[in-house]
Amino acid sequence: MYLRVSLQNHAMYMVGVDDNLLDQPVPISDILLTPGERVDILVKADQAPGTYTLQDLNSNTPLLTVEYSGTTVNDPIPTTINSDTARWVASLKQMDTSSLRQVSMTLSFVRGQGAINGGVFGRNTYILESPVGTYEVWTIFNRSGMDHPFHQHVDGAVILDIRGGDRDYAQLYTSINGLKDTINVPPMGSVTMLVPVLDYTGDTVFHCHILGHEDIGMMGIWRRV
Numbered sequence: 001m002y003l004r005v006s007l008q009n010h011a012m013y014m015v016g017v018d019d020n021l022l023d024q025p026v027p028i029s030d031i032l033l034t035p036g037e038r039v040d041i042l043v044k045a046d047q048a049p050g051t052y053t054l055q056d057l058n059s060n061t062p063l064l065t066v067e068y069s070g071t072t073v074n075d076p077i078p079t080t081i082n083s084d085t086a087r088w089v090a091s092l093k094q095m096d097t098s099s100l101r102q103v104s105m106t107l108s109f110v111r112g113q114g115a116i117n118g119g120v121f122g123r124n125t126y127i128l129e130s131p132v133g134t135y136e137v138w139t140i141f142n143r144s145g146m147d148h149p150f151h152q153h154v155d156g157a158v159i160l161d162i163r164g165g166d167r168d169y170a171q172l173y174t175s176i177n178g179l180k181d182t183i184n185v186p187p188m189g190s191v192t193m194l195v196p197v198l199d200y201t202g203d204t205v206f207h208c209h210i211l212g213h214e215d216i217g218m219m220g221i222w223r224r225v
């Protein structure tokens with residue numbers, strides 16, 4: 001389910017993504033949340049007492065109701081957040097990626113099954129072998145007419161480029177200092193990301209986070225050696 005979340009009458013500030021807190025709050029009016037993605041949102045309760053709904057704008061469905069009570073205080077929205085990970089991500093963005101290993105993965109449907117680089121999980125599974133202690137640049141191509149939220153286990157990635165789909169979403173995730181383990185790859189579009197391969201050897205997986213697509217094979221093995 002694709003949600004576009006907004007809190008009635010309130011400004012929202014994004015302060016965290018899948019894997020880390022950001023270095024500063026980012027003002028947003030609404031946020032697209034695709035299956036598997038997480039966000040941390042800061043809200044200031046500065047409206048008239050009453051009830052306000054957190055709404056999914058895509059389906060016009062209320063998700064929860066916010067009710068005011070107690071005495072009024074006036075805390076400011078912080079301008080910075082002390083985040084070591086965000087500082088590290090900022091330094092990764094300065095990296096010269098041209099000498100790094102480039103990996104490309106294509107998501108598609110093959111005869112009613114989901115595939116990564118033509119491999120259907122469990123039948124002719126696509127296996128990517130990555131040396132631990134390195135950085136890689138992955139480009140995920142979507143060769144289908146549906147969105148695919150691509151999810152990799154273990155290490156989050158720095159989003160470098162998003163082609164196609166929602167422009168605000170692309171702008172947001174290519175500009176913040178966040179590590180993402182789930183990112184939506186738009187229909188016939190692509191996502192390029194810098195992947196630190198830093199923790200743990202062994203086999204893990206990457207897959208589309210729409211469970212119906214994963215179940216029909218859109219999953220591969222990430223062999224960390």
Ligand SMILES: [Cu+2]
Nearest residue numbers: 148208210213
């Ligand atoms: Cu999918």
